[in-house]
Amino acid sequence: MFYEAVAVGNEVYAFRPDVDDKDRTEVFVFNTESLRWVKLTPETPGRGECPVEGPSMACSGLEHTAVLIEYTVYIWGRNLLHAFDVHAHRWSIPDVSGTVPEVPVLLLVLLLLPLQLLVSLCRAEEGLEFPNFDGKDRVLDINERNFKKALKRYDMLCLFYHDPPPTSKGLQKQFQMTELVLELTAQVLEDRDIGFGMVDSQKDVKVARKLGLEEVGSLYVFKDDRVIEFDGELSADTLVEFLLDVLEDPVELISNAMELRAFERMEEDIRLIGYFKGEDSYYKAFLEASERFQPYIKFFATFDKAVAKHLSLKMNEVNFYEPFMEEPAVLPGRPLSEMDIVDYVTQHRRATLRKLRAEDMFETWEDDMDGVHIVAFAEEEDPDGYEFLEILKDVARDNTNNPELSIVWIDPDDFPLLTTYWEKTFKLDLFRPQIGVVNVTDADSVWLDMSNDEDLPTAEELEDWIDDVLTGRVNTEDDDQSADQRDDGDDRGHDATDDSYRDGGGRYDDDDDDDSNQY
Template sequence: MSVGWLYLVTFCLTCTCCRAEKGLEIPRYDGKDRVIDIDMKNYQKVMKKFDVLCLLYHEAIPAGDKVAQKRFDLVELVLEMAAQVLQEKDVGFGLVDEKKDAKLAKKLGLIETGSLYIFKEDNLIEYDGELSADVLVEFLLDLAEEPVEIIEVDVEIQSFLRIEDEIKLIGYFKSEDSEHYKAFEGAAEHFHPYIHFFATFDKGVAKKLSMKMNEVDFYEPFMDEPITIPDKPHSEEEIVEFIQEQKRSTLRKLRPENMFETWEDDMDGIHIVAFAEEEDPDGYEFLAILKEVAKDNTDNPELSIIWIDPDDFPLLFTYWEKVFKIDLHKPQIGVVNVTDADSVWMDIKDEDELPSVDELEDWIHDVLSGKVNTEDDDDGDDDDDDDDDDDEDDDDDDDDDDDDDDDDDDDDDDDD
């Protein structure tokens, strides 16, 4: 989960106001310790106790390091709040220390410190989202749902089609007992709850979606038409492999629940990033332009644009403005280096007129060709440094001249 400059741990504990009414009482941390220190002696007992177990694999805290201790305490409070809210759902939370519990970490497959690992049945899931109580709880509630949602009636078809900004798959099978459905269900467990899987056994539903028996359709975000996985019927492994090849979408949205996974999936160390508030008129218009660009270039494997709605990340708003030196109150698109956050942003000269689809495609072409890149800023910085060096050289020359003048004066004195 650690991604350098983007690393964020959000402490999101909410409090109630004095006028809270019954039915609208937002939970407050009650002070009870529910997060368990896990070790070789108790881990089996704890894992049997809960249907879902979340383990934070954390760095050892140096003795006397008050800052590190305070940060850890804040993270632990996030887990305590989530544990309190989910205590009736058989969800447990624990801590694994990288030094004291190194043997246990290796046994359980915990690799990256700072990451939250979730055990459910035989599956191990690394949580790659924002570490705040509300986002974590929502993720775990989604995880508790079945990996495949069954579509049976028209209203469910409409609900399925309205999912626009996420990857989704749907399969048409004879029944839940079909071996091909079982393979589809097995594939769904690999990606649950990050990717939505749907299935239907209804001939009428399949007809409205233009599907044939044992067909599996893959919908890329913001695309009108699906990609049918070829050579049906498919094994579980074939479906998983297809999704792995296709899941880097042409246009994808950064989400709190998988923000780190998305950010780590870069293209040669960079991302094309677009900021646009969907609820803002200009942001909505700019997003529509981005969708058209994505549809026109969906066959280009080199292109992947990350759309960020600043409203989804209020605690990062001013941080992004400062780091990227941009105004997030208006739409922006740029190239970001994932290592050091160096960035170059499209110059939208007329604030009252957003770039057209053609203008945006031309700019993206320049990015993909390397004509626009984050090294441009570095070159500018180097030039500045060179100028400074030149100034220093000039100063040195002046000093040398002064020394020569002094020597001449001394010689004159000697002559006198």
């Protein structure tokens, strides 16, 4: 029998006592592609008190373990640490120092090593190796003594404003995970001259006040004379992408047909484009306005007559593209000042149909309509989801001038960690398109009944339902009222269940007049 085995790429290295000499260890390699075993003959097969042909597994019994670090297998047994080089096929005994721990303790240490060096065990081909935290502290503890120096030292400084470290173990782990996200982000962006720090809301009150930090749990980015609050998912990949966007120029120039084609395909984003004579023109006001919204709203400009003609842009004119709209709105007035542009964007940035994105998801969710959101779930890659999304676009285009309407589209594929939570909270099957109204205070919700497996609602039917939401005929309190009615009916011995509400309440079905008219 084999006592230990470790995976090295597509091969498995297995170790067992030599059948003829129990003081020796045999090494076998199993190739998972060819499904073929090979017995190795390690170099320097010495003998003696501390054999370099491997640990004596027969004597050490079960008191041994093996781990792979880089290209070396470390095996502890019989109170000795042996190392086997999988490239050279050579045994050695590392020169260790310190007090040798008891066997159970060392076993635990060796078992934990792969978790700390995950990249060694989950090695990808060259060019696809995901970064792992290297253990180097890069995130600063910002205080009164060092915050000015940090601001001067880096081109861009990111500060996480947090509550004092918690005392409970669960919250401590959460705090440590946040620190790890910042450390990994700092490691990946180490060559970009971006600094990272943490500001304690209790110990560093004066620093927070001087820097304008207000919301605990938020990340603030200091670039030049601007402060940008990150309102997205605090994960390393989302944060890295966000910061790289902040490093880019706030205005992207379009000068040829390929760039123009890429611009026209960006239907999910709010974007502005202006036509100017050159950089020394009214373009300066456009540039200064763009800095106030970077990187959440994208600004483009062109100095090219052909590009401007294709977009029907006049000199010093700016077009505003709402997400999913086919035609842009023209900002009134020419030429435009910085504040003209800022005021218009601020007034119109809440789109009729907007997609929930990881980089600004909390800003979107906090921008509710009187405490509620109309929320639509649809997987764009799914045929039904794609069809439903196209219906939503039609509804949005027909109602783009209604300031009371804003639909938040969520693609569950973008938030795999939240999908189960949403399904449990809203009692939904997110493998199918859904639309409902959600109270952002208590997550109470009412959802349009779309249980018909064959047909999705038409744009007209959706507009009727949305009109019921906007007029208050459908609201999140209906769920509670329906439950109260059922309780009253039970008390009277009658079934007071309303067919409009199913699955524990919260399902709306407009069947007042004709059952054949159900959505």
